[in-house]
Amino acid sequence: MGDYSKELYEMHAGFCKFMGNAKRIEILFMLGEEEHCVENMAHKMGVSIPNVSQHLAIMRDKGVVESRRAGTKVYYRLANPKTLQACILMREAMIERMEACATKVTRQSTNVSSNRS
Numbered sequence: 001m002g003d004y005s006k007e008l009y010e011m012h013a014g015f016c017k018f019m020g021n022a023k024r025i026e027i028l029f030m031l032g033e034e035e036h037c038v039e040n041m042a043h044k045m046g047v048s049i050p051n052v053s054q055h056l057a058i059m060r061d062k063g064v065v066e067s068r069r070a071g072t073k074v075y076y077r078l079a080n081p082k083t084l085q086a087c088i089l090m091r092e093a094m095i096e097r098m099e100a101c102a103t104k105v106t107r108q109s110t111n112v113s114s115n116r117s
Helices: 003-018 022-033 038-045 049-061 081-116
Strands: 065-070 073-078
Touching (some): 022 038, 022 073, 049 065, 073 081
């Protein structure tokens, strides 16, 4: 792969950095369900329309979402469903890790209680 590989690592790191925002991840999951207008997303998320618009502009610039205008409203959708699939996979890995940690804590707690008896 050579230089292409290094360029890809840089792109990947840049993507993870800009997606390292809870609101953008929430938007990503929301758009994974269906296309939404800015107003609808802002209402569902409980944030201002300008806040959602700002996040969507960044996501559009990075090629994560696409938009279309219908009258006075702008609707957004995912540009590539694989982006959401990657985030779902990451979430599943984190959940597995949390469950493993919880199991470990429970076992340690049980062992401490048994030793006291």
